[in-house]
Amino acid sequence: MKIRIHGNSVRFRLSKTEVGKLENEGYLEETTDFGPAQLGYAVRKSGVTELQARFEHHKITLEVPEKLLAGWAANNTVGFEGNMPLSDGSSLFMLIEKDFKCLDNVHEDQSDNYDNPKTC
DSSP: OEEEEETTEEEEEEOHHHHHHHHHHOEEEEEEEOSSOEEEEEEEEESOSSOEEEEETTEEEEEEEHHHHTTTTTSOOOEEEEEEEOTTSOEEEEEEEEOBOOSSOOSSOOTTSBOOGGGO
16 A cells, blocks of 8 residues: 655555455555654545545544445446545545556566556
């Protein structure tokens, strides 16, 4: 699972195995170690009606409606997005999507990523 954060947006990218695990087990979590502290990030299948996120105890958690995840591993839906209103009148943009293989040369294992539609 990868996250990308920019301004008021957070994007989660999941491999094939992670999409299947989220659909079947309902929870994924990873951490990045900064020495004295860790940043956690998680995705949870939930009874919410739209994407929601929270940041508590050094962990970002994205809540995804159960109905969106049903069949996601096997279908062609790339991902889901939403905007969560914030108390200051702004909003947080959230995106969760399948991770595709890069078209250029990268130095990371992409064997569990989805085939890039631009190569098909």
